[in-house]
Amino acid sequence: MEFQELGASGVKVSRITFGSWAAGGWMWGGTEQNDAVGAIHASYELGVTSIDTAPIYGQGLSEQIVGEAIKSLPRDKVQLLSKFGMRWDLAQGDFAMKTKDNAGHDLDVYKYASRGSIIKECEDSLKRLGTDYIDLYQQHWPDTTTPIDETMEAVQRLMEQGKVRAAGVSNYSVAQMEEAEKTIDLASNQVPYSMLRRGVEQDVVPYCQAHHKGILVYSPLQLGLLTGKMKPGQYFDASDLRSTNKLFQPESVARVNGFLNKIRPLAETKGATLGQLVLRWTLAQPGITVALVGARNPEQAVQNARAIDLQLSFEEIDFINKQLQALAA
Template structure:
């Protein structure tokens, strides 16, 4: 297994001054989606370990929990810890009463909501300024220019430093960037999720926008293969993902077996191999694997020391063509970049 005892290199994210560790830490799974929330003290220990190891980009969102993940990050960053990190959080989802004693998620991007969400995140995180503030998903009922104009005001007021978008189409990226420069676009990118390479990645590079790759380990599949589905609780988000369903898993586990053989030859784990592939995409790319275990964090950091040849990269890339199943189910597909177009600005009546 590749060693994790190293200095994590720094990269420039975007072309407007933000520098981050070449690998970040996705914090969502500490509070939701992948099993029950983990104990705060254990997660704070993990976050501090990551920071002391050189991982400084912490990725959260107001919807994680909801709200509890930001509170956790806030606790972890008390005192001198805040000065050592770049905090990225997100807005854009709101729980709305559906009238049946339950709640549904709706997307919001109107100026009043943008401002209120930012103020609430600042308070939960216990910070004066958010380093990187993303629109988590685009509100397709509001021109992107309207949302970006409010974010621009928040930059001017010193409440956020840099602006990002997540799961967003090339045309929406261009329209947003014309209002205020984007620093980062967050998207799903991994060995088995490469659809963003055709248009989104080139658009970001043309405009000097950094790329933050979420789920670089394929929701754990690229770490464990079919075993990732063993013993999951009913509410685990992965139970809704088509690629991880039995009818597709039988096929997809062949991909994992091929990756395992390559990793074995390299003397590394499949997780490290998958992360190394993302790192080899360029110095403008920062993967943010999540974990709740220090041992896994060390292993993930080991990917930074792995060098892949052109032949090994090609061998890994050929596997993506063999993936079976969509990355999201029908309920979530409306929240992907393919459905992120917004109305023209001329249609907006404030």
């Protein structure tokens, strides 16, 4: 495994990090807890020591699963990355979405990051995770109803208390990062990024490179679309966020599969899956520190972790980029 420090925080993370959104079941059609714990253990055995979670994933379930999984692991060898600022139990802040919990009940979610809310969320997360500190604590989404300096002062206080090792943000713009930096030294920004979604290359990536910030990318496999396993017209349950995502419409899936078929021979010559090739390409992009990858069972976790063993030459990356340009044309 390859490891990299997030900014100047002292927190070193595995470049492939276990993303536990799907493990919480929420918006992914449920979860099998034993499979998720097994997936985390299988990842750890192959050097994936970093786990990214959030309270909103399964309304606490993902953090509980992660807490269960790390009970048998040495805490100082594991990096826990969690988040704050998405409340489903409090109607304050920016309204984020109407959704359903894992039991099918209606749920209203708010982006809220006031001082008091953050302190409460951190205590709740520490209990669920069964630990006394979080390695990277990230604001999940910006909250326009709370001044950024108030939010960051609360995180700074948690760092001073030893409950948080490093401060991060997620889905922040450059302007929002600049504002946060007036109060705290950010270690990283977690953003959406994949072969099909590269908007952050315009400004967020250059800013983070120039200011020595880590970039953690989520959905590098574009919710599974870039694994090559999706078929046009594939059915998704209404509780699955892919059921309404336009990238999963039949015409889009067919176009993406056409691109994947062009790079498939490269994966095969290296004894790799398409997913592994896509992950390695992602980590080869300038400024990208970490790829967050979910797994719902040990087999998927092992495949994801082994992507790091794949080596791509400049020519091979260039070949993939040319196929991507043709797809975008």
